[in-house]
Amino acid sequence: MPVPALVAATGTLPIGRYECTESEVRDAFVDKSEFASSVTRSNIWNDWETARETITSIVTVHSVWIAGSFTTSKIDPGDIDVVFLINGPEFDALDPQDRALVGLFATGSAGARQHGLQVDSYMIPWQCFPEPNPGRDPIQAQYYSIRGYWDDFWLRSRSGAKGSPPVREDAFPKRGYLEVKFRDYS
Numbered sequence: 001m002p003v004p005a006l007v008a009a010t011g012t013l014p015i016g017r018y019e020c021t022e023s024e025v026r027d028a029f030v031d032k033s034e035f036a037s038s039v040t041r042s043n044i045w046n047d048w049e050t051a052r053e054t055i056t057s058i059v060t061v062h063s064v065w066i067a068g069s070f071t072t073s074k075i076d077p078g079d080i081d082v083v084f085l086i087n088g089p090e091f092d093a094l095d096p097q098d099r100a101l102v103g104l105f106a107t108g109s110a111g112a113r114q115h116g117l118q119v120d121s122y123m124i125p126w127q128c129f130p131e132p133n134p135g136r137d138p139i140q141a142q143y144y145s146i147r148g149y150w151d152d153f154w155l156r157s158r159s160g161a162k163g164s165p166p167v168r169e170d171a172f173p174k175r176g177y178l179e180v181k182f183r184d185y186s
Contacts, residue, residue: 003028003178011073013176015155017065022180029070040076040118047117048080054115055105058098060087060183062126067154067177079109079118083150088125088143124150126185 003020004013029035030045055061061084068081084105091102104114106123127143134141154177159169 004176006073007175010157010175012157012174013071013178015173016176017151017154017179018176019179019181025066025071025178025180034073035075038075040078041070044070044077044080044118047119048082050115051082051105051117051119051121055084055086055102056182058102059091059094061085062087062183062185063179063181065150065154065177065179067175068120071178072175079120081120081154083122083124083154085124085126088127091123091125122150128185 001019002024004018006012007014026045030038030041035041052061052064063085065083065085066080068079069077070080086102091099094102102123104110105119105121108122109120124147125143127139129137129140129143132140132144134144155173155175156170157174158164159167
């Protein structure tokens with residue numbers, strides 16, 4: 001499914017998670033004529049590609065969720081917000097140096113910006129649970145909590161200025177986000 005049209009009233013994606021390709025994201029948020037005057041989008045996209053190439057060269061990335069102001073009508077966003085869904089067992093087996101490098105991309109803007117990238121990135125180490133039972137398994141509970149957190153977070157939008165105290169309205173689903181799949185989960 002291609003990237004859906006932005007909601008005219010809000011300049012955001014419609015509520016939901018939308019599967020698309022990486023080239024469809026680029027077409028919709030970098031190359032589209034509405035963004036021809038942007039001075040940041042092309043550089044942010046290049047930074048995203050660098051971050052993705054770095055991580056995928058070390059660990060399997062099954063998919064990535066893309067959200068934030070980059071996926072809105074804002075002409076000059078400050079960065080791109082992503083969550084990498086990586087292979088959890090493979091990540092756990094990495095040598096300490098590779099694990100630390102991948103871990104840098106799990107700390108929001110702090111890690112990527114150490115490398116000069118305009119990427120806010122986080123990680124969900126994907127785990128295979130043939131029968132979900134988070135009530136009895138603390139590892140499953142943690143996994144589902146993290147995955148659910150990010151799904152809920154990307155659907156939200158602040159009602160006030162950046163940095164203002166959150167209010168009840170901020171918890172309501174108001175926007176959507178994108179999912180780009182890279183490698184099968186099998």
